Amino acid sequence: MAEAAYAQLVKDARVTFARGRTLPVEYRKEQLVKLRDLISENEEALYEAVYKDVRRPKAEAINFETLMLLNEINTAIAEVKNWSKPTKVSRNVLQLTDSAYLHKDPLGVVLIIGAWNYPINLLLAPLIGAIAAGNCVILKPSEVSQHTAELLAQLIPKYLDSEAIKVVTGGVEETTALLKQRFDHIFYTGSTAVGKVIMRAAAEHLTPVTLELGGKCPVIVEKSVDLGIVARRVAWGKFSSCGQTCVGVDYLLCPPELKPKLIEELKKVLKEFYGDDVKASQDYCRFATDRHFDRVMGLLNATKGTVVHGGSHDKADLFLEPTIVDNVEADDPLMQEEIFGPILPIVNIADTKAAVAHINAREKPLALYMFSSDQASIDYVLNSTSSGNVTINDTMMHMSLDTLPFGGVGNSGHGRYHGKFSFDCFTHEKGVLHRPTGVEKMIWMRYPPFDEKKIYWAKMAITKRKIPFL
The missing domain is CATH 3.40.309.10 (Aldehyde Dehydrogenase; Chain A, domain 2)
Known part of the structure; x- marks a missing residue:
């Protein structure tokens, strides 16, 4: 696929996101259920593809690939409504009459690049969090695990919303072209050497990254x-x-x-x-x-x-x-x-x-x-x-x-996921302060002209012990 085609792919995803298609919690749950169906209804085909790629025994594929995914999907389906709710925060005396909370925003259009050694888990596990958080997603499976990549490229459009979740296959050339596009987050799993390449490409657009790398454990x-x-x-x-x-x-x-x-x-x-x-x-x-x-x-x-x-x-x-x-x-x-x-x-x-x-x-x-x-x-x-x-x-x-x-930390990566941490990874917690208009008598000390009395009361209001958010 040419670079222009990737640009159009990302543009189309942005149009979908801008329409608010992925925002409703019920839509997110529906997509997560369909992702669970994708795995449950195609287990044997997935195990066969992984075996062709790395000769992984079926028992290992169950334990390391699908079982962990199904557990995380079930958790996300049960909890996504609570995860998406605003979270109240404590206030001080100066905000006594205000409402203060964290509003959970999806990041937008995100790129997830999977790894060949666990080609199902390491591509779909971050996808769970990205869907739960309400994002549009471009998925790039590893070309090294070719059979699994091809199978997932066939299955994902059949089960998931193809306007919001898209799959790109190919090798280094395709990935390089894809990385020239602007994303709202890039999630990469793989080697430290390639992680540095990902980070340099992301820096061109000031795109935040999650790097799940390796190291000598x-x-x-x-x-x-x-x-x-x-x-x-x-x-x-x-x-x-x-x-x-x-x-x-x-x-x-x-x-x-x-x-x-x-x-x-x-x-x-x-x-x-x-x-x-x-x-x-x-x-x-x-x-x-x-x-x-x-x-x-x-x-x-x-x-x-x-x-x-x-x-x-x-x-x-x-x-x-x-x-x-x-x-x-x-x-x-x-x-x-x-x-x-x-x-x-x-x-x-x-x-x-x-x-x-x-x-x-x-x-x-x-x-x-x-x-x-x-x-x-x-x-x-x-x-x-x-x-x-x-x-x-x-x-x-x-x-x-x-x-x-x-x-990881340092050379072994940065950022974190699994469970709610995956939701957090693809979410922006937007701080919101909602203040009523009829409180001018309480904030008189912030306006000029200033004198010692105003400074004294400003210090008292700001440094007073925080009150609960209840």
Whole structure:
């Protein structure tokens, strides 16, 4: 599609928004119900498309793609009316007779750019919030997950209002042309490198952005925990989806004395999960493209650490066995970028204080994981580090709770969504002060000519304790 065609596409969406088509709460609920129907009535086709793209097993597709979406849609349908209501705020004496509240405005025409690793969830989850908030939406699925992108491009116009919600397919060239248009918000999920490109393009129009990026998510392991449980939860958080999860485990920070036992437990768990022949397992994913396979294999081949488990691979099948690398140093190639593949480096760390120092010397991660039964130590990590989210004694599960905000900080992104936070993401809270006209006697001190008496009473009125908004 030519740039002129994209300009017309956005213009048409603006006309739809200006007509107020997306504003009524009942319209929003209707669209959310239809989005739920899209997923429920086409589950098998969606799972098949994802399998063709990344060989994701059906159980993983259910857990990571559709189940979370359906939960969020149901929440939005039930709560959108309350979310959309004005929110009263407290006042001081100077506003005693006034009404003060936050009016919830949709932003307008927004662009959502999805990611290939969870091509359903990461495109439609922000869409839920954009619809609930009353916006018109341009959706851009990732071209890497081609089968899912094509299927969604077919299904969305059949279920949702095509005047308000439009799908654009294509690759880098199409996305670049699309980014030249002016949007009222851009929501992007993907790599930090592309996030910078998105932000530069948005700056041309001073468009606000939400960037859901990645980073090296660490796991701190302390001596006070059951290493069998640690191994199961770390292996799930690392090797699900072939390690291609933005909040997936990237590396372990572990005291040397715990390593032998932990490595053995990890090996047991991997055998339990995938059997003796991982390649033959129906529950193990694959890389999406040759490029992603080559990048991760390049990191593995360059490591100075010791491969203590796995390492077998087959490029023709885009397969890399779950791999554990011990004795990885801070300057190792595996530690220089997000791995986004099934390689688990283990870094020797004397104690939790040293682990915190290691984490703080690097970019802020999207998620931080810690296994500990010592509350004082947990509090120390929470207070001494900065990350998008933290999960204690498990991995990744924070993203399934839509009452928690999901998002990064610093290099791992900014902005947040899920649940009401998705609604907030695509909403402008407009401050409104509604003052009656018959209050001149109360505000006499603000008008010139000024004297000490007026200044005194102005200070008293403004600094007086705030009163409730009831």
